[in-house]
Amino acid sequence: MQSEHIFKQYDAELEAVRAKVLEMGSLVEQQIVDALESLVTSNPKLAEAVIKKDHLVNALEVQVDEDCSHIIARRQPTAGDLRMILMMIKTITDLERIGDEAAKIARFSQKSFETDRMWTPRFAEIKTMANLAREMLHMSLDAFARSDATKVLPIAQMDEQVDDQYQMTIRQLITFMLEDPRTISMSLEVLFVSKAIERIGDHAKNISEYVVYMVKGKDVRHITMKKMEQEAARP
Structure with missing residues (x-):
């Protein structure tokens, strides 16, 4: 009976940490939406809200890190549980950095407003890329919530599309700057957001x-798309 109670408590601890990671992901996802919206609509209040949320994201990162450390020290997890904990530790680092990127965009928005400069750059050039990146994050968080390793392939394919859009944007901006030096300032602004x-x-x-590592115990980082297709097809 005591053993069953310990296992239930252990499961509850893991679920609590998992819930915090998803909460952090939800905050970051909203940061992206609001940061991009602040650019399009010239909304300084929305930009400020994005920046203020950054400290909430940072606080959750610290909480999850501490919780995972305590579970490792007290429960000594193995196999799938250990992989999940390691996965969450890595995930919160990436989520925190995504939040930082969203905050950068929001601060750039504020700077534009403060200098009485309208956001006139060709935002349409990067709108497709922005939508893809947002969808990638949403799919990744959904894959984590469902322990679904099959999403890695479509997400990797979308990442290639984002990279292609980024390179295309750079080429277009170079053309604009060469043809009309007056567009240099605007082009650098678009490049900042695109990056x-x-x-x-x-x-x-x-x-x-x-x-994928959490579910299958396979490290698919830095592998070719063909190998990723093969790995995704395996049960």
Whole structure:
């Protein structure tokens, strides 16, 4: 009876940490949406809200890190439980960095407002990339919540699309700057936001790869797309 109680308490501790990771993911996801919206709508209050949420994300990272350390020390988890804990420790690092990228975009928005400069850059050029990165994060968090390792392949494919969009944006911006030096300032602004979005996509892809490790015990980082397809097809 005592042993059963201990196991139930252990499961409750793991579930509590898992819930905090998902809460952190939800906060970060909203940060991305609000940061990009603040650019499009020239909304300084929305940008400020994104920046204020950053400390909540940081606090959750510290809490989850401490909780995982305590579980490892007290419960000495093995196999799947240990993989899940290691996965969560890695995931919160990527989520915190995604939050940082969203906050960067929000601070850039504020700077534009403070200098009375309208957000006129070609945001349409990076809108597709932004939507892809947001969807990648959503899918990665959903994969974690469902312990679904099959999402890694479509997320990796979306990451390639984000990278392609980023490179295309760079080429377009170079053309604009060469043709009209007056667009240099605007082009650098678009590049700043584009790079932040590209990094968000990279972190989202990392999380999906951690899910595969958690579920299957396989490390799929830094492998080719073909090998990833083979791994995703395995039960």
